[in-house]
Every structure is written in C-alpha cells, then in structure tokens.
Amino acid sequence: MTPGLTRYVDVASRFQARDTATTPAWLQRVRQEGLAHFARLGLPTTRDEAWKYTNLAPIADGAFVPSATAGSTAELAAVVARLALPGPRLVFVDGRLSPELSSVAGLPRGLTLKPLRDALVEDGAFLEAELGQRALAAEHAFTALNAALLEDGAVLRLAPGALSEVPVQLVFLTRGDAPVLASPRILVVAGEGSEATLVETYASATGGGSGQGFTNAVTEVTLGDNASLKHYRLQAEGDAAVHVGGLHVRQGRDSRFVSHTFAFGGVLARNEVHVTFAGEGGDATLNGLYVGRGTQHLDQRTALDHAVPRCTSRELYKGVLDDRARGTFHGLVKVRQDAQRTDSRQQNRNLLLSEHAQADTRPQLEILADDVKCAHGAVVGRLDAQALFYLRSRGIPRAEAERLLTYAFARELVDAVPEGPVRASVEGLLAPKLPGAPRTEVTA
C-alpha cells in the first residue's frame, strides 16, 4: 500500500469505528465491504486502462478527511440562493446535509425525496436491497471508497406513474477552507411510467476561488419500465477542487434517460456515466460539455451497455480547452450478442484554443450482434480560420470573434437543455468560462 492509500484506509476505518452500537448491521457490512474493496483495488494509476489519461496526483497523498458538520452561514445561504432552482432541493456542505439550507417544499405528488442519513434509519430494508446494485464497489475503487464512507446523500423515489414538471435539485458545496473528502451517494428509483428531472449542482462556496476539497460522488439510478428521467450534472467547483463522479443507470423496458454533464470546474475532474439497457426499447441520450482552462484536467468516461435488443443510444460530448488544460474522452459502446437492432451513435468533438491545450479522445465500439446500426466519430480541431477571417472582415475584433466561434461550438449542448430555469442555471455557470454567449438575442 502506498502511504496515500494507507491514509485513506485509516480515515475510513476511523469513520467506521464510530457509533457502531447504533449503526444497523447491514450498513456496517456495506461500509466494511466498500473499504475492503478499496484497499484491494487501490487508487488507480495511469497504468490502469480506464485511467490511462488521468494522473491522480492531486489526491494521491490521501490528505483528505470527511467533514464533521455542514453548517449554514449567511455566505453559504447566498451561494445557495444564486444556484438554487425553483423547486425542492437538498443542500450539502462539504458532503454533509445542511437541513437549514434545504427545502423540500413543493415536492410533486408521487415523489419522495429524503436525505440519505434519514433513509438509512427509516428505510433500511429498501436501501439494503437497492444500494450498490448499479454502482459496484467490487469493480471501482472510487465507488468502493464512497461505500466505505456512506452516510450522506439523497434518495429520490418516484411512485409508478408519478409525473414531475419541476426539477428536483441537489446542491453540493465545497467550502474549500480545509481538505475535505465528501462522499455523497444518490439513489434514484423510478417506478413504472414515472417521469422526473434531477439536477446535481456541484460548486464551491467560495464562489469559484481556490477552494480545495475532494468530492467523490456516486449516483445510482434504476428506471422502471417506460419511466423517464432527465439528469443534469453541473460540475462547477472552484479551480482547486477535485471531483470524481460516477453516474450508474439501469434502464427498464421502453424507458428514456437523458444525461447532461457539464464539467467546468476543478483542477481535476472525472465524470463517468454508465448506462445498462436491461429491457428492450430503451432510449438513452448522453450529452456532455467540458470546458477547461488554466491547468484543469477534465476526464469524461462513458459506457453504454446494449445488453438487450432494440435500444437506442445517442451520445454527443464536446470539449473546449484553453491554456494548458487537458480534456479526455473515453466512450465505450458495447453491443452484446443478443442486442439485435441496436441503434447507437456516438460523437466526441474537441476544440483547442491554445497551443498547449490537449485533448485525448477514444471512442470505442464493441459489437457482437450483427443486425445493428452503430456510428461513432471523434474530432480534435481548432477554430476555423475562414470563419474567423469572415467575422473580423466585418469589424469584429479577433478576441471577440474567437469568443463568438467558441460559444458557437459549445452551444449545441447548452441548447439541448430545454428552455427554463435549468438552462438559465447552465448559462449562468458557463458565462465566466465561455463569454461569447449573446446577452440579448432578438429575433426578427
């Protein structure tokens, strides 16, 4: 074991040693198994195929510890007010639930939203059955570490047929005054024919300043037959934060899943999306936009498992990389032998804005069925010189023209968000990173 790994293991062991008398046995077991898997798997290195492009040096020394409390200061309340969408929300500070900043008023009928720490006590049997079913601690070091420290997070349940127009929001703030390890776990179980929108917003309470901190989030989603979920991950912490997020989804028959990943923040961020089609006729759309500058390293990993016939997947990820930022995309589409009539399209496009920015792209298709439609492609390019000259020839200064073209490249993924408060939130978080957006657009 490296000294760093030993430190993580010590931290988790100490965490697990608290309150053993009051912790249910099943939960102790989940945490212990998580720790055992983590110790066995160790922190990934660039020698691991799945982490080839990403050096975990910023967290390798294991100097991060869970926070004891959340707290709610006026400053935090102001940050939440800026990020909050209309509708029910749970707010976490340094990984701990802040009841004062949370509000579940206006939760639509048929939806249950509970802090994980409450659900662990009140809904033990349900959680014991559902936790760790989609995200497997045995296979993923960070899922295992998250399980070892399982305590805070959220449980969203949709009754069969429940329909929600208002988004449910989970806000995760990193205060950034201490090297905190936050390990939220989110569980979504959507009953047959239900529909909802879930937004996960990750930000720094310092308003994007330095703000160290390591967030290791795991989201597990189970969609019943014909259920529909729109999921947004707005990952916009400050420039010193580290973020590892895993979204693991299992789709039932004829279910629809749309994921929008916006990765703007952190010195190091890894956003994973794993989708398994478990019932025929499922439809998944994975959208991603990553925007890095400075020395940011933004790593996207997606895996679509077409395990059954007649499912459709659409994937579009775009990266905009400036300064010395590095973006990576590794997208796997697996079509199993039985998965006939799979229809899958995957695209990754990257725009480099500086000589020193870098993009690595690795679209990967594994097709074992023969009656399928699959397409994929990847591009790494620069701003189009002809378009740039055209704009400048009309009087638009170079820098402004570059901003216009950069936003034009990225906007497809912003426009993919239906108009409304979520779109406005995305635009607000994106504005300082991509200033080329039209402020007021009037149409003739």
Next chain:
Amino acid sequence: MALLSVRNLHARVGDKDILKGIDLEVGAGEVHAIMGPNGSGKSTLASVLAGRDAYEVTKGEVLLDGKPLLELAPEARAAEGVFLAFQYPVEIPGVGNLHFLRTALNAQRRVKGLEELDAMDFLQMAKEKSKLVQLDAAFMNRSVNEGFSGGEKKRNEIFQMAVLEPRLAILDETDSGLDIDALRTVAGGVNGLRSPQRAMVVITHYQRLLDYIVPDKVHVMAGGRIIRSGGRELALELEEKGYGWLGLQDGKGAATKGGEARR
C-alpha cells in the same frame, strides 16, 4: 486624392507569387469592374485588401483615403470602411446572423466613438435594409449563411454591406450563382448603395452584371497583373472576343506581353 490607391502590389502564398505588381486607383463615387480568367488573382487581390493573413504582401502599398491600409488588422480595415462581399461566403453554424451583424456594427461604431445600437433599434434598421435585397426575415434569424443557397448567401453579403455602409466595397463575383431575378435584385441593391462617398470594386466574369451595375472603369487581370484598363466598352469587347483577344490562351496563363498591353 483617390479613395483607394493600390501601388505595385505583390503578394504570395508560401513561395507562390500570385499578385505581381497591381496598380489601381479608384475615386470616391466610382465603380470599377475587374474581370479576368480563372486563377488570375482577382480574389487574392480582394482578400489582400480585406486583410487575409494567408497572403504575404512582399512589395507595394495600399492607401485608403491616403492612409496606409496594409498594416491594419482586418477588423481595423473594416472600421476604416473596407467591406468584402466574399466569392464564397463562409457558413458559421451556431452564430446567429443578426447577432453577428449587430456585433460587427457595434464594434465598428465603438472604434468611431459612436454609441452602440441596442437590439431593438438594430432590428428595426436591419429590417429596413433587408428590403433592399429582399432578404426574408427568416434568414436573419438563422446561423450565418448556414444552409443558405448560393443566391441567398450572396444576398446576405449585400444585406451586410447595406447595414455596415462601407466606404470601399469589394464585391467578389456577387453575381455568380444568381438566377436572373436575383441578379436584378442584387444589382438593384448595389446600385441603391452607390454614393458619391463610396467606391466599389466589382469582380465579375460576366458583362451581363455590368448592364445592371454600370462601371466607370473596367480592368482585366491576368497572371497577377492588370493587363488592360478601359471604359465600359472594354467589357463588351471582351464578351464578344474572349480573352484570347488580349493574347491569353484559353483564358489561362499570363499575358504574353503584359506590360505593353496596358494602357
């Protein structure tokens, strides 16, 4: 003083010389036509005047209202009043046509110390100007030139010219790809923008355009030089006799006696 003076202009791409000594004077209020075979350097001249950095100017100078132009960035030339209607207007997905044009106009106004136009005022003005070339409002709302037909792109160029009100307009084959009605419309738009304060350089292959936009002078380019200049009748003569009449083979290659042929 001429509005535009081009003196002994040489330009190249890489180690390929394209412009080999262009001299051209265009006065305020004048319209000059430039004709000449494919590859003779007409678009290169237009691009060099607009400031495209793919071309390296190796000799000569260009003055706009007596001020040196070549040292300016393209956006600064635009603010000085240079406008190029592109032979191949560029499609720019994701940038709205109106937003683009308002950004351009306001950037030019900033340079001139004028107040920026807000979205509503701009919209009203743009609608007015679009009538000049009968460009439908639907095109203003789309991305710049994206999915426009050839003719729609050309109209959009003239629409932009109408909004930006340049001092020097260079129209590079704005007539090519236009049907007869569109040609009339576009020519009408251009004529509407003729003014004693403005100079125009119209690059074309067809005498037909010059029936609508009547030039004060006609120049023939070949092999990177202007090999013949004359009045309107030169275009008619060319139409009748072809470039061979000027000693050019199949409209290709340099003039056999370029220097002497010039008037």
